[in-house]
Amino acid sequence: MLALATGLLSFAAVVAAGLLASRAATERLHQGAAAELAQAARHVADTLDRGMFERWRDVQVAAAHPVLRNPAASPEAKREVLRLLQRTYPDYAITFLIGADGRIEVTSEGILEGVDVSRRDYFSGGRAGPYAGDVHEAVLMAKHLGPRPNGEPPRFVDLAAPVAGLDGRPAGVLAAHLFWDWAEGVERGVLEPMRVRRPGAEALVLARDGTVLLGPAALRGKGLADLASARAAGAGETGARLESWPAAAGGAAEAFVVGHAPTRGHRGYPGLGWTVLVRQDSAAAFAAAGALEREIFHWAGAVALFAAGIGWLLAHAATRPVRALTAIAERMAREPGAAADAERAAARLGRGCLCHEGAALGAAMACLIGSHRRAAAALAAEEARLREGEERLRAVVDATPDCVKLVGADGALLRMNPAGLRLLGAAPEEVVGRPVPDLVAPEHRALWAANHARVCAGESLVWEFDIVAPDGRRRSMETHAVPLRPPGGGPLAHLGVTRDVTERKAAAERQALLVRELDHRAKNALAVVQAALRLTPKDDPHAYARAVEGRVAALARAHTLLARARWAGADLRAVAQGELAPFLGAAADAPGAGPRAELDGPALDLKPGAAQALSMALHELATNATKHGALSVPGGRVSLSWRVNAASGELRLRWAERGGPPVEAPPARQGFGSRVLEATVRGQLRGRVSRAWEPAGLVCDVEVPLAQAVPPLAA
Incomplete structure (x- = not known):
């Protein structure tokens, strides 16, 4: 009976482990397939948005061409x-x-x-x-x-x-x-690499009303607005789902795994409300999961049969001494004079088997009292050693800077060390005995409960979740949990060592954001330099070189200010000082006459893009004043002032020249610097420029929406 029970238990344990492994692996493969299709849909949507933005921007740049x-x-x-x-x-x-x-x-x-x-x-x-x-x-x-x-x-x-x-x-x-x-090329470029892993994957682009613009020939022009994936993408969601699609030619409905994503536009381009769906037949999408499940079942069955056989052999070996001792006892009952033979047989049995029961039975009664006394003394010493070890362990746990907690099988907090209480900012009576999910952020409670159940089932896990302390503070945590049976028995609980990783995650997010922002800013700077090189008149090579050098230097000064602030923005006064630095000190030709340029305005942080644009605009105004305006003569002066008009939501700058050459009338034609000023303020900042050639000199007013010029919090 013991051998049979051992074999059956071994078989059941291995089969159960195989089932759990199969279910977990299959679920992960299903999730992986859905996530890959959702990522592909997001990639296609983002590529469409960026491509449309580039063409949309091409037309705007070309519309500013002087010839047109x-x-x-x-x-x-x-x-x-x-x-x-x-x-x-x-x-x-x-x-x-x-x-x-x-x-x-x-x-x-x-x-x-x-x-x-x-x-x-x-x-x-x-x-x-x-x-x-x-x-x-x-x-x-x-x-x-x-x-x-x-x-x-x-x-x-x-x-x-x-x-x-x-x-x-x-x-x-x-x-x-x-x-x-063009969109078909985008679809091929994104999906061709994926089709190696996902054969038969197809991308569809739907118009705002759900009409298929791009996709299989049988579906083009049809309306798919009623699909759950299309509705979800229309609501701005990105994800994947398993759903039924109507079959072509009136056949039976087909099941597909569908990744969906909306197009959201890019930068200034608002988007056309397209929806991207990437679908794959569910049988093909989950084929790998089915194959893995069958393979796990086959191996689990083989291992279970092998374990059952080993269990049978071990049970047979474990019960052999018991059967032999039973035979010796039956012989002694039948033959009282055979005690000596029985003692020798028991001694031989003890020496020849894995256990010593046969040899111990002969001398058991003679040394029972002495054995009991020695056992009692050894037990007392062992208890003292255990108490000492428990005190050392408690001291280590209380001194560790990480949160160490014991959580019961029902999710209640049984114990927490002082570091954990300091992390929560709570007294022991406020949290001990309270369900741990009450301290977990609402969106992470389901994850915590699922992982807690797995730990209580015997797994060791590491996962991250957010907590909300009793004082309302929210922190990100990383916990290492192992199963533990509480003192006194009972169901498995979990022992967790939790570390505050809020700052680490924030640092990683800041680093990723900084890398993306650096790439974005580098591309913008190269585009502006390319435009300056292309649009600067090339009639005079020396003038061309000076003009390009001046404009690139203006961009470099703005770039330096932004780099010092880690691309969070730049102060408007610092930008203006960079462009007018030669004129802010005392004039060299008139000692004591004071600076030739004046700045007046409040401290104001600019967006990175606005800092670059305004640096270029001020450079063009300063260049024009140096060549033709107030700064071209010794007594000329320039004043730059700026104000924020909260009522109209605008940043207003005024450039005023005085003491320069007399201005009789506006220039007969618009120079390149004026065109750069117009394109920079209107094209990049969506602002307005007005110039007045007064007798005292040029007065230029620039008005820029606050939303384009300063960060949202400053606005």
């Missing part, structure tokens, strides 16, 4: 600019300049010129500001382009931006048709 803004420029010159824009990105189908009357003036392809597009959304939207239109089939372009390589009629995404004349008045709209094939 000049009504006197020839059509050929304007067409060359449009062709240059089209060559920068092959997926532009056509770029065209529309006049203020709504008729196409010039196109990159030389077609459709003179056509009236005043009723098109891209014209009306482009007049109001940067515009992006949703996917649509070609109307005017279909007969000129013909079908695409995939056999379908061409489809476009419209992009447009207003074109201001050299006098600053609206002069028309620059528009571009972007082939929708």
Whole structure:
């Protein structure tokens, strides 16, 4: 019976362990498949947003080109600019300049010129500001382009931006048709590497109303707004779910694992409300989990049978001395004179088996009292040693700087060392006996309860969770938990060593944010330098070099200020001092006359992007004053003041020159520095610039929305 019971228990234990391992592994594989599809959907959505932002920004930059803004420029010159824009990105189908009357003036392809597009959304939207239109089939372009390589009629995404004349008045709209094939390239670029692991994975792009814009041919143009994944993505959620999809041609519904993510726009580009779904047939998605589950069952069965056999052998070996002693006792009962033989047989049994019971039975009664006395003395010594060890252990636990706690199987806190009480800022009577989940942050209670149950089942775990102390403080914790049976018996509890990792996590998040911000700022600085190199007039090489050097130096000064503040921002006064430093001290040619530049305004931290833009704007004003204005003569002065208008939500700066060459009238044409000032303030900061050429000198007012200039808390 013992051998049979041991074999059955071994078999049951191994099978149970196999079932638990199979369930855990299968669940992790299921979660991994869903997480990978959700990540792919997020990646496709982010790539679409960034690609649209780049094209949206391309059109805005091109709309500021001096040739397009000049009504006197020839059509050929304007067409060359449009062709240059089209060559920068092959997926532009056509770029065209529309006049203020709504008729196409010039196109990159030389077609459709003179056509009236005043009723098109891209014209009306482009007049109001940067515009992006949703996917649509070609109307005017279909007969000129013909079908695409995939056999379908061409489809476009419209992009447009207003074109201001050299006098600053609206002069028309620059528009571009972007082939929708571009999105298919995005989908392939993201999903091709994943299809090695997820064969059959498909990406779908849905319009705001749920219509399929990109996806399998059988689904294009159909509405999928009723799908749970589409509704979740429409509500701004990113994730994955298992759901049923209607089959094509009226067949049975199919089950898919679907990752979903919304497009949220990027930087200034607001997005078009697209939804990205990445789906895979559920059988294919979970195929690896099924194979692993079958393999675990096979191995668990084999190991269980082997363990049952070993248990049978061990039980048989363990009961052999008992069977032999039983035989000796039966012989003594039958043959009283055979005691000597029985004693020798018991001694031989003790020497030849794993246990000493056979040899001990002969002398047991003779030494029973002495053995009892020695055992009592040994027990007393052992108890003293245990008490001493317990005191040492208690001293170590009380002195450790980490929180050490004992949690019962029901989740109640049984004991906590002084370091844990200091961490919570509570007295023992406030927390001991209280359920630990009451101290855990609400969103982490389910995780804590699940892991506590696993520890009480015999596992050792490490996990992180947040707590809310009795005084309301929230901290992030890392706990190492092991199962422990409390004194006096009872169900397993868990012993946990918990460490406060709030500062460590915050430091890691700050470091990751700093790396992303550094990458972002480096790209922005390179883009601005590239624009300065491209747009600075190149007629005079020396002047070109000085102009580029001055503008790059202005960016470098702003970059230095931002780097000192770890890209949190820069003080406006420090930015102004960097650009006007030569004129803030006493004039060298007139000792005692005081500085030639004055600054007046409150302390104000700028956003990194606003600091760079205003540094460039002040550099252009200072350069103009040095060449033509008040700083070009010894007695000239410049004052820069700024104020915050809380009522209108604007930052207002005034640049005023006096004592310079007399100003009789505004300049006949707008110089490049003025164009840079306009593009910087209006294009980057969405502000306004107004200049007045008064007899005393130039007065320039700059108004910038606070939301563009300063961080939200400062605003």
